[in-house]
Amino acid sequence: MLKAKSIVSKDFIIGQTNDRLFGSFVEHMGSVVYNGIYEPGHGTADEDGFRQDVLGLAKELNLSVVRYPGGNFTSGYNWEDGVGPKAERPVKLDLAWRQIEPNSFGLDEFMRWTRKVGAEAIMTVNLGTRGIDEARNLIEYCNFARGSQYSDLRRSHGVEEPYGIRTWCLGNELDGEWQIARKTADEYGRLACETAKAMRWVDPSIELVAVGSSARHMPTFPEWDRTVLMHTYEHVDHLSLHHYIGKKQNDTKTFLAMPMEMEQQIKDVIATCDYVQSVKRTSKKMKLSFDEWNVWREPDVEYTPWQTGCPYDWVKFHMEDALVFGSALLSILRHSDRIDIACQSLLVNTIPMILTEKGGLAWRNPTFYPFQQVSRYGRGQALRLVTDSPKYDTSLYTDVEIVDSAAVYNEEKGELTVFAVNRGEESVRYDLDMRDFGSLSFEEHLVMRHERLNAVNTSDNPYEVRPQAGGETTLDGGKAECVLAPYSWNVIRFAAAK
Numbered sequence: 001m002l003k004a005k006s007i008v009s010k011d012f013i014i015g016q017t018n019d020r021l022f023g024s025f026v027e028h029m030g031s032v033v034y035n036g037i038y039e040p041g042h043g044t045a046d047e048d049g050f051r052q053d054v055l056g057l058a059k060e061l062n063l064s065v066v067r068y069p070g071g072n073f074t075s076g077y078n079w080e081d082g083v084g085p086k087a088e089r090p091v092k093l094d095l096a097w098r099q100i101e102p103n104s105f106g107l108d109e110f111m112r113w114t115r116k117v118g119a120e121a122i123m124t125v126n127l128g129t130r131g132i133d134e135a136r137n138l139i140e141y142c143n144f145a146r147g148s149q150y151s152d153l154r155r156s157h158g159v160e161e162p163y164g165i166r167t168w169c170l171g172n173e174l175d176g177e178w179q180i181a182r183k184t185a186d187e188y189g190r191l192a193c194e195t196a197k198a199m200r201w202v203d204p205s206i207e208l209v210a211v212g213s214s215a216r217h218m219p220t221f222p223e224w225d226r227t228v229l230m231h232t233y234e235h236v237d238h239l240s241l242h243h244y245i246g247k248k249q250n251d252t253k254t255f256l257a258m259p260m261e262m263e264q265q266i267k268d269v270i271a272t273c274d275y276v277q278s279v280k281r282t283s284k285k286m287k288l289s290f291d292e293w294n295v296w297r298e299p300d301v302e303y304t305p306w307q308t309g310c311p312y313d314w315v316k317f318h319m320e321d322a323l324v325f326g327s328a329l330l331s332i333l334r335h336s337d338r339i340d341i342a343c344q345s346l347l348v349n350t351i352p353m354i355l356t357e358k359g360g361l362a363w364r365n366p367t368f369y370p371f372q373q374v375s376r377y378g379r380g381q382a383l384r385l386v387t388d389s390p391k392y393d394t395s396l397y398t399d400v401e402i403v404d405s406a407a408v409y410n411e412e413k414g415e416l417t418v419f420a421v422n423r424g425e426e427s428v429r430y431d432l433d434m435r436d437f438g439s440l441s442f443e444e445h446l447v448m449r450h451e452r453l454n455a456v457n458t459s460d461n462p463y464e465v466r467p468q469a470g471g472e473t474t475l476d477g478g479k480a481e482c483v484l485a486p487y488s489w490n491v492i493r494f495a496a497a498k
Contacts, residue, residue, distance in 0.1 A: 001483075002424065004389040004403040005431040008416070014382040015337030017408060019064040020167070022375040023122070024347040025292060026110070027071035029097050030303065030312025035358045036348035037113060038105045039309075042359060049105075050113055053362040057354050058117045058347065061368070062375045067122040067169065067291055067343045068110050072096035074172045075128025075180040079138050082106020084157055095180060097312060098305040107142075108154075111163050120166065122291070122343070125199075127171030127191055127211075128181035136198045139168070143203045167207045167341065169240065169291065170195055170232075173214035175224050185224045189231030196235035209238040209289045209341070216243065216265040222272040229276040233286065238340060241269050242292035244351075245324055252320055252453060252487075254394040256423040259327035259404070262293070266335050273338075289341040293328055294351050295321045295367065309358070313350045316456040319465050319487070322366035322448065326421050326489045329374045330406040333419070336382040344371060355457075363462035366455075369448055373467070373491045377417040380410030392424070403428055403484065409437075414496035416440065422484035432492075435478035439497035442480070445471030449488035467491070 026032055037058075040049035069077060073096045081090050082103045089103040114121045123142065125135040140150040142163045151162065170192045174183045183191070188211060196208050210232045213221040225239060243262045247255045266288070273286035301314040317325075332342050348354045353368040389401040405420040416437060422428050434440060448467040455465050472483035473492055484490055 002390050002402065002426050002428045003431070004387065004428050005433065006405060006418070007386040008383060008407050008418065008432055008434045009436040010383065010409055011436065012384040012386070014334065014384050017333065017336045017379055017382050018340045019379065020120070020341040021332060021336065021339065022063060022378070023065035023067065023119070023341065023343040024061070024063050024353070025067045025071070025343045025345040026069070026347055028069050028073045028077070028094065028101060029071060029346065029350055030099070031309045031314065031349040031356070031358070032346050033105050034309030036309075036356055038109070039358070048109065048112055050116065051356070051362065054348060054354060054356060055116055057362055057364060061353065061372050063117060063119040065120045065122050065167065065341065065343065066114055066117070066347070067124065070096070070124060070172055072172065072179060074124045074126050075174070077126055078130070079107055079126070079134070083108055099310065100306055100308045102308055108157055108159060121163070122167045122169060122341070123165050124169040124172055125195070127174060127188070127195060128179060131191060132195045132198050135195045136202055139199050139202045139206070143206070166205070167209065168199065169209040169211070169289070170236070171211050173242065174211050175218060175220055176214045185220065185227035186231070189228040192228065193231045193235050196232065207237040208235065209240050209291065210236040212239045212241045212269060214242050216261065216268070222268055225269060225272045226276060229273065229286065230279070233276055233280050233282070233284070238287045238289040239269065239273060240289045240291050241265060243290070244294055244296045245328060246296040251394065253392060253400075253423070254396050255320060256323055256327070257394055257397040257400040259324060259331055260397060260400065262328055263331045263334070266331065266339070270335070270338050287340040288338050290332060290339050291341060291343040292345040293332070293342065294345045295325045295328070296351055297321060311349055314355070315351055316355065316458065317365045317367050318453060319366055319450040319455045320453040322370060322465065323421055323423070323487060323489055325367040326370040326419070327404045329370055330404055330419055330421070333374070333378055333382050333406040333408065357459055361459045361462070363457055363459055366448070366457060366465040369467050370489055373446065374419065377415070377491060377493065378408045378419070380408045380415070383407040383409055403430055416494045418492045420484055420490040420492065422486060422488045422490070425486050427486055428484040430482040430484050432480040432482065433478070434480065434494065437478065437496070440475065440478060440494045441497050442473055442475040443493040443495050444469055445473040445482065445493075446491040447471040447485055447488050449485050453487060
């Protein structure tokens with residue numbers, strides 16, 4: 001059996017995980033909204049048309065934040081179309097995803113939905129086809145109490161108290177040629193700077209996210225980020241980054257190693273932020289908003305354009321996708337000193353954690369479970385592990401650690417959790433030296449694996465891939481010996497002895 005080991009010390013603190021790391025994303029795209037979270041004719045629909053089965057699953061994830069309304073959709077969206085009496089709302093063409101947008105679900109519906117889920121909203125403003133005026137009017141509608149045009153418009157729609165939305169994204173992926181009203185870094189940086197000023201004059205308490213590069217492979221990365229920050233550094237709180245991990249070849253070992261690129265992107269963006277900090281001669285440290293991240297796989301359902309609620313990138317993720325997804329989560333935890341916000345993309349039906357059928361069932365994709373477990377046990381102090389793991393090479397990567405791991409200590413609860421992915425086809429004996437924590441008790445070892453890496457969950461068999469208790473772990477005097485099954489996701493929990 002292969003062997004790996006980690007030293008886990010409560011003094012090796014990376015940072016406190018921000019609650020906003022455990023977020024997701026709802027965009028007007030495919031069947032995310034229509035026939036996803038919102039389906040008035042469904043048997044479980046409530047008085048607002050929200051599917052209760054989807055709401056229940058979303059609550060299981062303990063989501064802290066949900067970003068809205070996009071995404072590419074935002075760059076052509078007029079938020080005013082989605083408020084007020086539904087019978088008076090216009091039906092529009094959405095050019096981003098080539099779909100019909102009825103606007104029967106808009107800002108006020110989304111805010112009601114987030115409150116039922118128990119999550120905080122992150123709002124994205126349109127800096128594509130629109131700009132400063134739209135942004136200042138939108139924040140007035142959302143956050144100003146009363147006595148002005150847009151605050152009173154909100155009140156006329158039955159919402160007396162302001163929403164008080166804290167976090168705002170200044171546009172979306174405006175470096176991309178696929179984006180409506182694409183901009184150069186200087187064009188966007190100037191617009192974002194002036195928009196930020198206007199928005200803060202309406203509500204000084206807000207936090208703002210500037211658009212960073214939409215992907216590491218963009219030819220303008222990281223120069224885009226540097227230029228944008230030179231314009232906006234004093235006026236924003238976060239820089240965004242996006243990353244999607246797709247299987248490029250029929251090679252599991254390479255696919256499981258691909259989160260290393262995500263980790264490198266994080267390091268590159270941090271370095272760029274810190275360079276601009278030095279140029280600006282400021283003590284302000286820029287935080288990151290990883291507001292789109294996920295694995296990606298070819299869809300199971302063909303998309304038909306110019307429909308409403310037609311599935312787009314509707315996919316049943318495989319067991320191996322869940323392993324890659326888990327490693328991506330661990331990359332975020334390992335950089336929780338700089339990443340304050342993270343949004344898995346997207347919540348329902350489009351490369352989702354939750355799948356639905358129109359008029360039918362809702363169930364959990366395999367990726368649902370690592371997110372649920374990290375959201376539950378990953379709140380606390382992220383710890384820097386000292387790890388010795390066997391390694392492997394692929395055609396694209398070298399020195400890939402077979403055991404990918406992270407740890408979080410919740411001092412208030414007295415709980416220590418180690419998350420680990422076994423990227424290999426053999427079992428690994430994984431030793432944990434936790435003597436620095438004093439007396440511990442072993443709580444549980446949860447394992448998610450399957451004999452078939454292409455195993456999926458379906459409406460007929462929704463629990464084919466799921467975590468099971470009973471993983472092999474023994475504890476003796478602050479040292480644990482764990483067995484990580486081949487190709488497995490592991491959650492190993494300890495508690496301070498009472």
